[in-house]
Amino acid sequence: GDSVTQMEGPVTLSEEAFLTINCTYTATGYPSLFWYVQYPGEGLQLLLKATKADDKGSNKGFEATYRKETTSFHLEKGSVQVSDSAVYFCALSHNQAGTALIFGKGTTLSVSS
Amino acid sequence: SAVISQKPSRDICQRGTSLTIQCQVDSQVTMMFWYRQQPGQSLTLIATANQGSEATYESGFVIDKFPISRPNLTFSTLTVSNMSPEDSSIYLCSVGDTSSGNTIYFGEGSWLTVV
Numbered sequence: 001g002d003s004v005t006q007m008e009g010p011v012t013l014s015e016e017a018f019l020t021i022n023c024t025y026t027a028t029g030y031p032s033l034f035w036y037v038q039y040p041g042e043g044l045q046l047l048l049k050a051t052k053a054d055d056k057g058s059n060k061g062f063e064a065t066y067r068k069e070t071t072s073f074h075l076e077k078g079s080v081q082v083s084d085s086a087v088y089f090c091a092l093s094h095n096q097a098g099t100a101l102i103f104g105k106g107t108t109l110s111v112s113s
Numbered sequence: 114s115a116v117i118s119q120k121p122s123r124d125i126c127q128r129g130t131s132l133t134i135q136c137q138v139d140s141q142v143t144m145m146f147w148y149r150q151q152p153g154q155s156l157t158l159i160a161t162a163n164q165g166s167e168a169t170y171e172s173g174f175v176i177d178k179f180p181i182s183r184p185n186l187t188f189s190t191l192t193v194s195n196m197s198p199e200d201s202s203i204y205l206c207s208v209g210d211t212s213s214g215n216t217i218y219f220g221e222g223s224w225l226t227v228v
Contacts, residue, residue: 034216043205043221044156089155093217099209100146101217105155 002027006090006104013080013111021075021107023064023090031092033057033066033073034101038087047075047088080111115140115208117220125226131194134223136206141186143209146217147179150203159204162189196227 007022025033035047035057048057053068062077073090090104116139126132136145147159159179160168168181182190193200203222 032216036219043203044219046216046218049216093209100158100161101156101207103156 002031002092002094002102004090004092004102004104006088006107008107009087010108010110013109015082015111015113016079017111019075019077019080019084019109021088021090021109023073023075023104025071025073025090025092027071027092027094029094030068031094033064034091034093035062035064035073035075036089036091036103038089038106040086044089080109082111082113085109085111114216115142115218117206117208117218119206119220119223121223122221123224123226125228126196128197128227130196131192132196132225133190133192134204134206136189136191136220138187138208143186145183145189146207146209147181147189147191148205148207148219150205150222152201156205159191193225196225198227201225201227 003026005024032051034049036044037047038044048059050057050066053066056065064073064075087106087108089106091101093099093101118137120135145162148156149159150156158171159174160170160181162168162181162183164183164186178194180192203224205222206220207217209217
């Protein structure tokens with residue numbers, strides 16, 4: 001079945017460091033790919049998405065490119081801030097209406113000043 | 114994007130009791146989804162709630178424990194029945210927005226602690 005694999009955390013960085021969180025997926029067809037973020041004590045927010053191969057999703061300085069050939073959707077940010085400390089979830093869904101998300105296990109990011 | 118409101122946002126519940134979580138959406142949606150997030154874990158789909166039909170449950174979740182109602186296209190409830198400490202989790206309602214590539218949006222979650 002479909003699945004999402006994320007790099008194990010926690011990831012600990014200093015402010016202004018470069019961030020990469022790896023995400024690979026297994027799925028039939030051409031799913032949509034998402035990154036969600038969960039800040040401490042809060043619910044899930046959509047961070048960015050890509051719906052087809054070679055699409056780049058971006059938001060708040062974060063980017064991820066849909067790579068069909070490597071079945072990957074790695075999250076990157078050039079310069080992290082303390083306020084980026086959160087849990088990041090990679091997820092996929094198929095493009096049929098009403099299809100639920102399949103989540104990775106989440107990666108905790110901790111940024112110190 | 115859809116705006117989703119969940120109630121209660123947090124609650125502390127006694128073992129053996131049941132609690133109903135409400136989910137209200139600001140627009141009509143065909144399908145709603147209920148997820149559980151146990152402490153420190155990822156999200157697990159409990160069931161898909163279709164208006165006018167029985168909810169579809171994922172493996173490991175049963176209707177007797179997690180009955181769901183879906184009376185109209187903007188509202189759903191999830192009941193956690195006969196709670197035990199293992200049910201302490203965040204329960205999240207979500208909807209799919211087909212106008213934006215089937216992006217799925219989440220409510221802020223209901224944080225339940227069973228004592």
